[in-house]
Amino acid sequence: MAGCYAVFAWEIMVKKYKKTDGVSYALGATVTMELLNRRGEYARCVYVSPKSDVDAVTEKAKTLGVPVVASEKAFNILSPKENCFVIGEFEKFDAKICGERNHIVLVNPSNSGNLGTIIRDVAAFDSVDLVVIRPSADPFDPKTVRASMGAVFGINFELFDSFEAYAEKYGKREILPFMLDGLPFAERDFAKDKKYALVFGNEATGLPREFSRYGGVKIEQSDKADSLNLATAVAIALYKISIQTR
């Protein structure tokens, strides 16, 4: 009954996610399937709730040699309230960006749901890489992973400790900050043969004033709403640059 021992051994290793952990978790069958399909080499284990019926995931996990553990305990620890029947445990990985592509740069994004939605949109258009400036929400947080619908396993992204550290490595491109006092975004076009970094600030505070030395653009809106949701602003910018540079 080696299987029983394996179940036991894995089970006791599950603990609530912490940012400093080397592993994280893909919550749900869809997200776990993305993990196995795109970053299968980092998958450590798949937990399956005894309540579930998720053949495609367990088949794929077996093909990759990833242990499948039937256990309710992992769900109680990691996803006590959610309607989730599969969890994929994975090692955090590097998915370095490339200098050849345009970049979306998020300076200190604080909300993991927002970050996950943005990751999903970056994957949806597949034309830019994602840069995140710390301190920030954690791309590997199970909440981010879930909000991304697993898209975090399919995109290139890189974290930096400061915007300067990013600019030093990849700054040979036009830097375009999105700021409330910027020029109208609708009048701004993108060229195929140039490279851009579209820079967005924190959800509550926006970008620090010093970014205005790069110029800046503003997505036009009425005064009825406070300001655009970060994920909404990024989506609008992402769509335009994707269409104009494809």
Place this chain on the structure above:
Amino acid sequence: MAGCYAVFAWEIMVKKYKKTDGVSYALGATVTMELLNRRGEYARCVYVSPKSDVDAVTEKAKTLGVPVVASEKAFNILSPKENCFVIGEFEKFDAKICGERNHIVLVNPSNSGNLGTIIRDVAAFDSVDLVVIRPSADPFDPKTVRASMGAVFGINFELFDSFEAYAEKYGKREILPFMLDGLPFAERDFAKDKKYALVFGNEATGLPREFSRYGGVKIEQSDKADSLNLATAVAIALYKISIQTR
């Protein structure tokens, strides 16, 4: 000590929100402030947590003659887990749309967070009215109200029991469904002197096939992500129609 009696009388009326209720709740100081500023005539009461310090809201409520009740109980019932210190109770209201504007039509949206984000975006661009086809998430659900950041108090929206009922009343306009087999959205332009209904389906199932008789457009994306988040798709469409028809 009439104030004490009032506190007691209001307190016992708070109960968990149900869709069939005639009242709902604005959770949080920002959202309650929007309620008081934009739909103050529907505000019934403002609850203030004894832990809070929210002078602007209580001042505004007093100006409008809306009772302010200091009570922890309302928070335990309506917002047990959230970091929320002000709740505004309001009567549901009509905010009928107008035939002169373009419309965003959501057919059976199911997620209140998504609906709230879309309401916020509709307010942000202030160029369209919102139509929701039932069954759907509830625009007055406190979760929707909160996700809208109070924008639900500033937009025009109307619910219909079927798309046909909507089309009968407001269908003298171009109906443009967003469908996965539609024509490229980037090649689609909007005229100032025409009226449009941009129609979006449910988050999981999209629009029923019969909508393809109206033609249809698709927001171009890569195959890396499943499909665009509903709120993202609406934001992209909303931005384009707002810019081109202003």
